Amino acid sequence: MSVKNIFLWYLRGESTAAQRARRITKILLLLALFIVLFWIVPVYKVVQAILAADPLYLLIGLVLSFASTALTAVEMEPLTRNQGIRHNLWQILEINLAVKFYSQFTPTTLVGSGLRWYRLSQPGGKVAESLAALAFFRSLETFLTLTTGLAFWMLAGQVKSLGANLFWIIVVILGIILSWILVTRKSIPLYEWFKTHGGQFLERPLWRPLTRRMEKFLVAVSAYAHMPALDLLLAVFAGVASVMCGILSGVVIAQAVGIEIGFLEMGWIQAVVLFATQLPFAVAGGLGLREATLVALLATYGVGAELSLAFSFLLFVRGVIISLTGGITEAVRALRSTQPKETEPATGNVKES
Numbered sequence: 001m002s003v004k005n006i007f008l009w010y011l012r013g014e015s016t017a018a019q020r021a022r023r024i025t026k027i028l029l030l031l032a033l034f035i036v037l038f039w040i041v042p043v044y045k046v047v048q049a050i051l052a053a054d055p056l057y058l059l060i061g062l063v064l065s066f067a068s069t070a071l072t073a074v075e076m077e078p079l080t081r082n083q084g085i086r087h088n089l090w091q092i093l094e095i096n097l098a099v100k101f102y103s104q105f106t107p108t109t110l111v112g113s114g115l116r117w118y119r120l121s122q123p124g125g126k127v128a129e130s131l132a133a134l135a136f137f138r139s140l141e142t143f144l145t146l147t148t149g150l151a152f153w154m155l156a157g158q159v160k161s162l163g164a165n166l167f168w169i170i171v172v173i174l175g176i177i178l179s180w181i182l183v184t185r186k187s188i189p190l191y192e193w194f195k196t197h198g199g200q201f202l203e204r205p206l207w208r209p210l211t212r213r214m215e216k217f218l219v220a221v222s223a224y225a226h227m228p229a230l231d232l233l234l235a236v237f238a239g240v241a242s243v244m245c246g247i248l249s250g251v252v253i254a255q256a257v258g259i260e261i262g263f264l265e266m267g268w269i270q271a272v273v274l275f276a277t278q279l280p281f282a283v284a285g286g287l288g289l290r291e292a293t294l295v296a297l298l299a300t301y302g303v304g305a306e307l308s309l310a311f312s313f314l315l316f317v318r319g320v321i322i323s324l325t326g327g328i329t330e331a332v333r334a335l336r337s338t339q340p341k342e343t344e345p346a347t348g349n350v351k352e353s
Contacts, residue, residue: 029288037291041305049257049310057256058314064249065318066325071242072096078231079136083129085120094333095119097326104323144239147176148247149271156264173244177236181229246270253318257310259303269297290315 073093080087087095099116121130151172247267254261261269276293291312298308 037295037305037309041309045306046309046313049306050313052258053256053310053314055256057252061249061253061256061314062318062321064245064252065322068242068245068249069093069096069100069322071238071245074238075140075235075242076133076137078227078235079133080120080130082227082231083126083133085124085126085129085133087120092120094326094329097322098330099326100319100323101326101330104320140235140239144176144236144243145271145274147179148172148240148243149268151175152264152267152271156262156268173237173240176240177233181232181236249318250315253314254311257307257314259298259307259311261298261301261303265301269294272297 070093073089073096076092076096077087077089080092095116098119102115117127117130117134120133121127155172247263247270250270251261251263251266254266273290273293276289291309294312295305295308298311299305
């Protein structure tokens with residue numbers, strides 16, 4: 001077997017051996033990252049920084065993180081409703097929390113993704129509609145993360161006063177909303193025009209994989225081109241608010257361990273960390289990759305490695321707590337589904353106990 005075939009087998013193979021090889025590689029990479037990090041930074045310094053963290057700031061950061069998760073339910077509700085899928089906000093929130101739980105504690109994110117797809121499609125069996133809603137949701141989440149991260153990176157260091165920060169944050173939010181509306185309604189016609197007028201190079205073998213991904217993205221977002229404006233605004237605004245709550249949660253938790261970093265700086269740092277933890281070889285929500293990325297990025301602001309690692313560990317604990325909330329909702333759901341039914345002797349009607 002050639003080196004190329006071995007490489008393709010490792011990346012795309014569906015056999016048990018290929019999956020085991022990828023899993024072992026992830027574990028080895030995770031161990032190597034931690035060995036290097038804790039070789040440089042003494043463990044006791046990280047533990048001291050964690051124990052000295054302000055519990056009030058940690059609690060506020062946790063509440064803000066849960067608010068960010070709750071806002072994703074608000075973001076998804078109009079997307080599913082416009083596909084004829086009827087779930088209320090609480091049901092969607094339960095599904096999202098369950099996905100976080102399974103994604104955190106299982107070796108693959110496919111379990112969580114499949115669960116969300118199945119749960120949203122029930123009870124009407126709207127499989128295709130659920131897939132379309134999730135494709136749009138993922139596209140919107142990626143778009144928001146990328147645009148806010150890029151905008152905050154450009155603005156960081158250029159604005160100093162609180163008033164200027166608030167002004168530019170509002171400008172970024174309005175720009176994101178306008179851009180997303182234009183993408184959903186005008187992207188396909190513009191893309192077709194571009195391909196017709198000089199975009200033939202997109203069909204070259206080098207660019208074809210990127211072109212196909214772009215086309216899938218445009219099809220997903222254009223499926224909502226005729227979505228009512230108010231529903232689209234609600235989805236985008238809730239998505240932006242979710243991102244902002246997540247950034248603010250990071251700022252507060254950083255302050256808990258003594259890291260003074262601004263909202264704009266945390267905005268682009270969080271975007272980079274999020275993309276890093278989504279790499280194919282990430283495990284347990286990006287454990288290891290998140291730590292290495294934060295140490296490197298925060299060092300540019302003069303933050304010591306021990307504080308960066310303490311901050312990263314607290315972010316991991318925050319994610320675990322949110323995920324365990326999903327585990328609790330799953331346990332409650334399982335108990336309800338296994339409750340015995342009682343039959344009324346007089347009428348013979350069946351009711352839930």
